[in-house]
Structures are given as structure tokens and as C-alpha cells.
Amino acid sequence: MTGQGTPFVSLDDFEQHAMRNLDRNALDYYRSGAQDMITLKENQRAFDRVFIRPRVLRDVSTVALSTSILGEQIASPICIAPTAMQRMAHPDGELATARAAKRKSTCMVLSSWSTTRIEDIGDGVKWLQLYVYKDREATRRLIERAQDSGYTAIALTVDTPYLGRRLADIRNRFRLPPHLTMANFADTGKAQVGKAEATSAADNASGLAAYVASQIDPTLNWSHVEWVKSVARIPVLVKGILTAEDAVLAVNAGVDGIIVSNHGGRQLDTVPATIDVLEEVCRAVDGRVEVFLDGGVRRGTDVFKALALGARAVFLGRPVLWALNYNGEDGVVEMLNMINEELRLAMALAGCVSVADITRNHVKVPGQPRL
Numbered sequence: 001m002t003g004q005g006t007p008f009v010s011l012d013d014f015e016q017h018a019m020r021n022l023d024r025n026a027l028d029y030y031r032s033g034a035q036d037m038i039t040l041k042e043n044q045r046a047f048d049r050v051f052i053r054p055r056v057l058r059d060v061s062t063v064a065l066s067t068s069i070l071g072e073q074i075a076s077p078i079c080i081a082p083t084a085m086q087r088m089a090h091p092d093g094e095l096a097t098a099r100a101a102k103r104k105s106t107c108m109v110l111s112s113w114s115t116t117r118i119e120d121i122g123d124g125v126k127w128l129q130l131y132v133y134k135d136r137e138a139t140r141r142l143i144e145r146a147q148d149s150g151y152t153a154i155a156l157t158v159d160t161p162y163l164g165r166r167l168a169d170i171r172n173r174f175r176l177p178p179h180l181t182m183a184n185f186a187d188t189g190k191a192q193v194g195k196a197e198a199t200s201a202a203d204n205a206s207g208l209a210a211y212v213a214s215q216i217d218p219t220l221n222w223s224h225v226e227w228v229k230s231v232a233r234i235p236v237l238v239k240g241i242l243t244a245e246d247a248v249l250a251v252n253a254g255v256d257g258i259i260v261s262n263h264g265g266r267q268l269d270t271v272p273a274t275i276d277v278l279e280e281v282c283r284a285v286d287g288r289v290e291v292f293l294d295g296g297v298r299r300g301t302d303v304f305k306a307l308a309l310g311a312r313a314v315f316l317g318r319p320v321l322w323a324l325n326y327n328g329e330d331g332v333v334e335m336l337n338m339i340n341e342e343l344r345l346a347m348a349l350a351g352c353v354s355v356a357d358i359t360r361n362h363v364k365v366p367g368q369p370r371l
């Protein structure tokens with residue numbers, strides 16, 4: 001961005017760069033959504049249908065982005081979602097992402113399918129994303145390793161009893177390059193993805209789909225949430241809630257937070273955009289736990305809209321991978337700076353000087369004019 005070329009002016013520029021720079025196996029894995037990618041596109045489009053109702057004449061000479069999540073202070077409500085296998089984007093992978101998150105004083109969620117070990121991530125506000133594995137003891141160990149390494153919450157992903165059908169990965173016979181491993185499983189013999197024998201599933205040649213089918217427990221149900229709660233000494237969130245009904249069940253199960261997510265459109269295609277279900281979930285939760293959102297957040301105005309509709313903070317998935325590929329730790333910092341400054345300007349122009357100032361009355365949603 002600071003070099004000779006045209007400066008990057010939006011998060012989309014990081015993606016355009018990655019499209020020219022990344023190999024097909026990684027690019028398609030990172031970019032794609034499930035099936036026809038209806039939900040993937042909708043996640044971004046739905047933000048365009050929400051309009052901001054700005055207030056004027058409010059002295060916006062100082063705008064503060066700082067907030068807290070689950071009681072921890074962060075510098076901005078823009079956090080980093082868990083994305084697997086980040087070393088395909090940059091040799092430093094998750095280490096670079098974590099350093100960038102720390103420099104920006106924001107929260108990073110580490111995927112349990114990271115190419116860096118839980119223990120190797122430095123300090124900072126960090127949560128561990130968890131799947132429930134068929135091997136229950138291995139799952140318990142991940143929770144304990146996270147606690148011992150200073151992670152302050154577990155985000156249990158509940159939308160992936162099976163992997164969504166991602167056509168590009170099937171065509172490419174996706175595999176994790178052999179020099180990389182699922183680092184948290186290095187001592188279990190289960191760290192390779194897409195070994196020749198694992199890609200033979202007749203209906204899905206993606207090495208990841210085969211890996212998921214071999215590792216993840218598809219009986220995943222509410223008793224697993226209770227089990228994770230009983231093992232963890234740190235807060236537990238569920239990631240992947242899209243309805244009021246499940247939000248109520250989650251609160252009743254004692255979770256400490258809910259992440260409204262459709263997994264970036266990668267699991268069940270044609271589920272709604274997350275911004276379109278956020279308010280339904282927040283109403284059902286009624287302030288009992290904090291509600292977060294991910295999916296399609298690409299601009300400061302998107303963050304503003306999510307906060308207005310009830311999110312405590314938002315998480316970015318793919319933009320982190322594009323920024324990582326562009327320039328490692330510095331690239332992620334640059335991307336976060338860009339969207340944070342967009343948010344600051346959006347808040348100022350809408351008459352909000354702190355995140356607490358952003359209210360439901362600052363947005364107009366199609367079919368739901370609520371004033």
C-alpha cells in the first residue's frame with residue numbers, strides 16, 4: 001500500500017491481490033462457499049439493504065472505538081474469526097495474525113485446526129475455537145491446553161457436524177500441503193489432510209471433507225455443549241446460531257455468549273445472511289448473554305450496522321487471510337487499520353462518539369422500520 005503502486009483503498013483490494021498471488025488449492029479453499037454460494041454472496045449483499053439514519057450536530061471531534069467483550073477490554077469491536085490452516089496464506093500463519101491482533105489490542109480466535117500450536121501463540125486477548133472430536137479425550141485436552149496457555153474463552157462451533165459441500169475443493173481434491181500440519185494434533189498421527197488414502201470418498205474428493213468425516217463427531221447435540229461447559233473453567237460461546245429458537249436453547253444451556261454465524265457461507269447454502277437474523281437472535285437473548293456476528297463484514301459501515309442491530313462486536317474471517325497473504329503481520333495490521341478508520345468515520349458521520357452511542361434507531365432495515 002505504501003509502495004509505488006496504487007494504494008489499497010478497501011478490504012476488497014486485499015482480496016484482489018490474493019487472487020493474483022495465492023495458489024489455486026489455497027485460494028479456492030479460502031474463498032469458496034458451499035454449493036452455489038448463495039449464502040456467501042448474501043452475507044455481503046444483505047448489509048447493502050440496511051441503511052444508516054445519521055444524527056447531526058453532535059460534536060464528533062473525538063470518536064472512541066474501545067469496548068469490552070466478556071469483560072475484557074479491547075480497542076475496537078472488530079475482532080478476528082477462527083480460520084483454519086493460515087500457513088497456506090503466509091509462512092508465519094497464525095503467529096503473524098496473533099501478533100497483529102495484539103498490536104491492535106483486539107481479540108483473535110484461534111482455529112483448533114491451526115497450522116500453529118495452541119501453546120505457540122503469544123499473549124493478547126485470545127479465544128480457542130473448538131470442534132467436538134470423536135476422540136473426546138483429545139477434545140478435553142484441547143480445552144485444558146487453551147486454559148493453560150492463557151486463552152480466555154472457548155468458541156464451540158456448532159454448525160459443522162459434517163463439512164459443507166464446497167465444489168472447488170472437490171474439483172481440486174483439496175489437500176494441506178505436505179510441509180504443513182494440523183499442529184494441535186501433531187502427536188496423534190492425525191495431522192495430515194488429504195493424504196492419498198483419505199481422498200478416496202466417492203462422493204467428495206475434498207481431502208478436508210474426508211478429514212472432517214474421520215475426526216468430527218456428527219452426533220453433536222446440546223449434551224456436548226453441557227459437556228464442554230462442565231470441562232471448561234473459562235467462558236464458553238456457541239458459534240453458528242441462526243435462529244431465535246436455538247438462541248434460547250443456548251442461553252438455557254448456560255453458554256456465556258453466542259456468535260451469529262453461517263460459517264462464512266461455507267456450510268449449509270441458502271441459509272440467510274447473518275445480518276438478517278441478528279436482530280431475531282438478540283431479541284430472543286434479551287441481553288442475557290453477549291451476541292456477536294461474523295460473515296461478510298467488509299466495511300466500517302457494516303460494523304456500524306451490526307452494532308446497531310445488537311452485536312457486541314464482529315469478527316472478520318477471509319479479510320485476515322488476504323491481508324496475511326499480502327504482507328504477514330504488517331498486512332493484517334494494515335487491513336485492521338483500514339476497517340477501523342472506516343468505522344471511526346462512519347460513527348462520526350452518523351453522530352456517534354462511542355460504540356455505546358450506536359442504537360437501533362441508527363439503522364433502517366427493510367420491512368422492519370422500528371423507531
Ligand SMILES: Cc1cc2nc3c(=O)[nH]c(=O)nc-3n(C[C@H](O)[C@H](O)[C@H](O)COP(=O)(O)O)c2cc1C
Nearest residue numbers: 030081082083084111157263264295296316317318
Ligand atoms: C478458510 C476458512 C477457514 C475457516 N475455518 C474455520 C474453523 O476452523 N473453525 C470455525 O469455527 N470457523 C471457521 N471458518 C469460519 C469463520 O470463523 C467465520 O465464520 C467466517 O469466515 C466469517 O465470514 P467472512 O469470511 O465472510 O468474514 C473458516 C472460514 C474460512 C473462510
Ligand SMILES: CCCCC(=O)C(=O)O
Nearest residue numbers: 084113160163212263266
Ligand atoms: C471443519 C472444517 C475446518 C475448517 C473450516 O471450518 C472451514 O473450512 O470452513
